[in-house]
Amino acid sequence: MRGLSRARRSLDWGFPRWRGYGSARDATTVRLCDRHGCEEPGDCPAPKAPNSPDRWYFCQRHAAEYNSRWDYFEGLDKLEKEERAKAERAENAGYAEAQHYGWGGSGDGSRSADEMRALDVLGLETDADFPAIKKAYRNRAKEVHPDVKPGDAEAAKRFQALQLAYEVLRKAEERREWKG
Template sequence: MARSTRSVDWGFPRWRPYGAEREAVKVRLCDREGCDKPGDRPAPKSPNSPERWYFCEEHAGEYNRNWNYFEGLTAEEAAKREADERRTASGYAESKHNGWAGPGDGSRSRDEMRALDVLGLDPDAEFELVKTTWRKLAKENHPDIRPNDAEAAERFQAVQAAYDVLRAGEERRQWRPDVEPTD
């Protein structure tokens, strides 16, 4: 019987996906000496280098276990680099404000929550209560009432700043009720 020269993907349905080639596929082997598995996991050869090793899964795991990102740096340089990278990656830090069972109903920002702590109020306090508490604390700690008292003056400034933050947040919610607060 004669051998058929026809391919299996003639006509309909196609038995092979579009773009598939009939030729051999090039496979990069693992860069580890003596390994014949496909090397499909890139790993940097050195910090901040564009050159890469290509390992199989097993050898990539072994390489990552022994990887020291700060190799060759002094302790001060390593601390500086870590601080710089934490500053630029702050958006990826763990979101503590999204935790379950946190205080408040989510309508107030982190700064407003701190301001409520300064005034000694609960996270869900109404603005009228904020206003009356602010007036009471401002009268108690005012520099005209307590002259030459540095602690009272400092407390008065903290109470004023807290009230300013809460008042601005309340005004923002009144003018734009559809906008969610940001931290």
């Protein structure tokens, strides 16, 4: 009688993954940004010239920089520019009609309407992190603080608005830290 051998179960089944990460996996090639000296992955294609199939591959930061100077209508005369712009508007009209399906306001949906209003009071972008919020609050509060401008009712009102905005954002940050 032969010895009973147990079948070895694969460690590659189900979740969580039992096999070690990186075992028996080939390296993937990552295309780097075409901007000289940049080591970020270049996953944003950009045309090298109008109507050319050749592409640059930039990281997001350099793609935004490149596109900021891009003239889509370069080389066209005035009539052709107007016709192409009209065609683009007609083609994109469906997107404009469907805007009500997006977020109610700016931002990624992680901030409440009160937080968005507070960011507007502080003059910050919707994706500002808490150290930037704190810095903006302190800088703006120094300008209109009642000790700096005694007797100025408008400055006092502005200071109270800044205090309230900062308090809303501070409480929201505390809630995020507590949850996360």
